[in-house]
Amino acid sequence: MDFQLTDEQQMIRQAARDFAQTELLSGVIARDESQSFPPELIQKMGNLGFLGMMVDPKYGGSGLDTLSYVLTMEELSKIDASASVIVSVNNSLVCWGLEAFGSEAQKEKYLSRLSTGDSLGAFCLSEPEAGSDATSQKTTAIEKGDHYILNGTKNWITNGNSADTYLVIAQTHPEKGHHGINVFIVEKGMEGFKIGPKENKLGIRGSDTHSLLFNDVKVPGENRIGEDGSGFRFAMKTLAGGRIGIAAQALGIAAGAYELAKKYAKERKSFGTEICNHQAIAFKLADMHTQIEAARYLVYKAAWDKDQGKNYDLSGAMAKLYASQVAMDTTVEAVQIHGGNGFVKDYHVERMMRDAKITQIYEGTNQIQRVVIGRKLLK
């Protein structure tokens, strides 16, 4: 076993760390409050290659491995989980899905813009009545010669308004169940495509989440990705990789909150000494650090599986399940260690606690991760 990162991986981690410190930290509280994320900041992440990290350089990507992507996600998430979810959705769900399943023409037209930040992507699977039960899609795309007519509603879509390229999953043959599902590239501005109001969220408030409404949207046949009926497999395989990205986000939130709590515990005094000298606090830090290290190895192992061409459905689900629990537990403890200051926005940890919660919900709730893990183990 080799626990050493390569020079290149260390360099990428440092670049992400520097970017988070210099570009993300100063405005993170304001973005959380105003529920906004400046497009220029997204473009800067694109310029640094953070938006198409694993994409082949011939399509404008950085051509890096999954571990480098995970390290980047971890560093960005230590400071701003809203920035990292933008990165995660664009990399894991949109770019990866297009590169793995798209045609050459689709890659040339869309991927090179998506991987550089000239364009931003959204992944549209969830519906008002199809969240965990993802096969129950009600959105339809009915074939009419050389195009499809798309009708339906998608919910809780990350990058809902800031995106301009949407991968929309829809039923083309409802009678065939999940074998009658396809995925389409839909562009912002297509007639009949409307973006609903922005959701007012508990956490990751900088990233925009919207419902999307499709009313007789005419989508060219050439915008269907992959073979007819392959949309559900596309969604499942893409989400399996996406879960590694969200696991890395959870790891980063946990690690960021732990670092702040440790620093605070070494500065804040009570009963005549720094509070880290009280076992009540030192034991919390010991547990937090141990759990974060355990989460880190699950996340890196899932990334390694993917890079080795091994199946990562199980390791990705385990990484997300565990890391998101660690993110929740660690951020709650970080608030506790900060005491009254933990409840105040300036100290960051209350935001991190709010941000952590979504990692247990999106890209498959923790209950769904247990379904995936259980089925893999028992099959």
Ligand code: CAA
């Ligand atoms: N890779 C490839 N194919 C897969 C797969 C995988 N990892 N997992 C399942 N499939 C295939 C199966 O082989 C099966 O195909 P066949 O019938 O041809 O064999 C098909 O998919 C259906 O599989 P299941 O019978 O297991 O389906 P199910 O109805 O029991 O559901 C589930 C399985 C795991 C619960 C799935 O519905 C699921 O993952 N639900 C959660 C959905 C989810 O993660 N949503 C997140 C929304 S996106 C988001 O949050 C993004 C964001 O904005 C941040």
